[in-house]
Amino acid sequence: MNPPGRDEEAALPTTGRPQRPRNSGAPMLLFLFFMLFMLYSHNGDEFLARHQYQDALQTLTDQLSNYTSWMNGTASNFTLPEPDLPLVSLLDKFQLRGSLLDPERSSYYSNITGFIHGDATYNNITVPALTLNETIAWRSEALNFMSNANNTNITDKLGSWSWNTTTKVALSVVEKKSLDLDNSTALPNPIALVHGRIELTDPSDSENLRLEFEGVHFISNGSIYGFAEPTGKQIDIRLLPSLVPQDVRNLTARVIEPELESRINKLKNLIDAGIIDTESSGNEDPPKTTCSFTFHAQIHPASVPEHFMQELEGELQNPTGIWTIPPPKLSISGLLISKECGILYEVINTEGLRSRTFFRKVTTYAGLTAIAYLTILILFSRQSDRSRTPSGVSRVSRWTFLTQATMDSVSFAGHITFAILAEGKPSLSLIAPAFLACILFIHEAQFSALIQSIQGPETYTPPPPPPPPPPPPAVQIPRPNTPPGSRSTDAASTEPLLPTTASANEPSPPVAAATTLTPAPAEPVNNNTQQVSFFSFFIHQIRTDPQAKLWVMMVIFLTFIVRIILSPMLSMLFVIVTYSYIWLPQIIRSARRGRSSGLTLEYIIGTTICRLFTVLYFLACPKNVLEVEPRPWIWLLVIFVILQAFTVILQDIFGPTFFLPQKYAHPKPYDYHPPMPLPDPESPEQSLGDCAICMDAITIDPVLQRRSKSFDMRDGWDEKDAPSSTKKRRSVGGVLNAMQIGVGVSTARKNYSLAPCSHLFHTDCLEKV
DSSP: OOOTTBOTTTOSBSSSSOOOOOOOSHHHHHHHHHHHHHHHSTTSHHHHHHHHHHHHHHHHHHHHHHHHHHHHTSOOSOOOOOOOHHHHHHHHHTTOOOOOOOTTTOBOOSOOOEEEEEEEEEEEOSHHHHHHOOOOTTHHHHHHHHTTOOOTTHHHHHTTOOSTTOOEEEEEEEEEEOBOTTTOOBOSSOEEEEEEEEEEEETTTTEEEEEEEEEEEETTTTEEEEEEEETTOOOOGGGGGGTSOGGGHHHHHHHHHHHHHHHHHHHHHHHHHTOOOSSTTSOSSOOSOOOOEEEEEEEOOBSSOHHHHHHHHHHHHSOOOOOOOOOOOBOEEEEEEETTTTEEEEEEEEEEEEHHHHHHHHHHHHHHHHHHHHHHHHHHHHHHHHTOSHHHHTTSOHHHHHHHHHHHHHHHHHHHHHHHHHOHHHHHHHHHHHHHHHHHHHHHHHHHHHHHHHHGGGGOOOOOOOOOOOOOOOOOOOOTTSOTTOOOOOGGGOOOOOOOOOOSSSOOOOHHHHOOOOOOOOOOOOTTHHHHHHHHHHHHHHHHOHHHHHHHHHHHIIIIIHHHTTSHHHHHHHHHHHHHTSSHHHHHHHHHHTSOOOOOHHHHHHHHHHHHHHHHHHHHOTTOTTOOOOOTTHHHHHHHHHHHHHHHHHHHHHOTTTTSOTTTSOOOOOOSSOOOOOOOTTSSSOEEEEOTTTOOEEEOOHHHHHHHHHOOTTTTTSOSSSOHHHHHHHHHHHHHHHHHHHHOOHHHHTTEEEOTTSOEEEHHHHHTO
8 A cells, every 4th residue: 555645656745845856877977987088088288288299399300301401502491591781780880799808808798597687668660650750860770671671460460569668678598508419519619509588578567578589699799699589489590590690600500400409309308208398388378469579689798807707607607615706797788679560679777697696596585584484483483372371362363463374375375486486406495485484374374263263252243033923813703693604794703713711601613613714825845945055054154153264264365365466566565455464453452452462572573573574675675586676665664564563562561552542542441450558578478468370479579678678658657746847748758659669660560460359360370371
């Protein structure tokens, strides 16, 4: 027999809420198969990157084959373009062709591997612009150079980059000594291949335009020639001989072949080892321009003999600890020219930093920053141990430590990113401040959670009571004399059905005839009850649980703030906000609660100095490792932070509301250090009593003991026959001495604490409870 209320065919209840059909596992299995297919199929990013590596290898192999045939004079698909003679006369106007120097008086840098930054002056060298501008000294040479230029579709080539507002340029180059292919030795004539990046910066929006650079450096006269192409366009280094002067063209052509061979071998090793860079295999963003550039530069000579310069170069490359001359300034002058787009940038006011010097600078910075973070960590550990009692935790502000935790989380991410980009030995030194910042972030976040859990009930407001239930609906009961089926119009004949006791003499009317009960309508079934309840539970948990609220905030900080600070403008705003909130929340809490902060003097001063070290290094030092330009407003921020720290210290000395007017100051709370009379100087034990916790005597300050012995408060107070002048003098002196003895110095008063229950404690013992 089937249970009642069930349909045998439908297998569903005939009454009540219908059951949901069970969700089979087919969609989940299909999803798992799809993920496995994407992971292990050959259609992923790694497979595409491998194909691009193989295509690049095939391209380089074809280039080497054609170039070798051209060098040997056999049939080849490669042809070297003719040099642009008008360009030579234009370069002469800017004096970019170097000359040989007297080796006993001056010399050039023989290796420019490093970073060079300077100013870039924009010039529009299209024919219409040059025709209108008659003030340019090199106007005729530029017109001759642009006379045969193909400026079709110049607007599309220029792209979205703002050329006329670009004023900064930076070069990151690596120099490689050229080898002879036959005997694998250095070529006799000093020449080196240079490759790297050239970045143009628009200060108005802090955007960068990156150009890949390939060139040659002639060490004897300090000249540099090369090509610069936007990211995504390949540079054919076989065309480099067309840029150099005629007398060194054959020498330049000789260094191309071994370089191509070296790149082919390196690419083969990467493919065989399976080292495939999937991130650099394609460009996510479209290029900002398609203009091709040529770069021509001249290194400025240094007033250093050549043998001293070579000794300096050897020490920079292979440090041995010997004494060398101070490194002279590395600077260049150059032109960045695009004939097809009619653009000329003059590179001036440059300053370079060699890679080895930069790595030493990074290591020094990492060491000093690690010391600063280690100092903050030690001070925080001492302070947290001191304030880990309910009394101590109730005094401090969680926002002070939460703000510092946010700063440390961003510092950890920044140092890790810097270590990855720096590579080599400097990256190892950057791990130290990153590790200490991470440890400090974890401890500060945990301490903020502890503060929140103890201070949470301060702002708790109980929910309002639920509204009373509505009264039950009234049911009409006809009178006994009313015939069935008729309805009385008298208002008195309708009475509510109340739970009253009927009379024993009156018979009860039949239920079917006396009452008409209408069943209540069924409530609609809410199919989204589970989703709404989960969302409500999640919101309620975030609002009520301090731990959940804290970690959600930390996740938001780590997810979004690290991305936001990549923008220079937002990063400056982040620094201003976080450093403004180091001590300001603590000042506000102490003033509102009427209690001191409980922070030690060493923690306040030490943390302030160490925190300001990092921000001053990057925003006040003109030669920091990241080349961030100094900001004048940083000194106002430093003064504001110092004033905050000074205010926290003064709140412990003069009171939490000493800087507020009397009408804004909060009522004074209970004083745990009231003035107490000193014991009798003749008493064998000079103490105020025993501590109710440790049961040890609460001794008084020795200074007050000497004062009490040198003055008897009862002496002269009751002398009625003394002259009036003597009484006046004694009364004034007695009051002053009584104030000294009764009140005492602040250090003596803070040695004891009198609770509202009239029990006396050591202050340290009571704060540890």
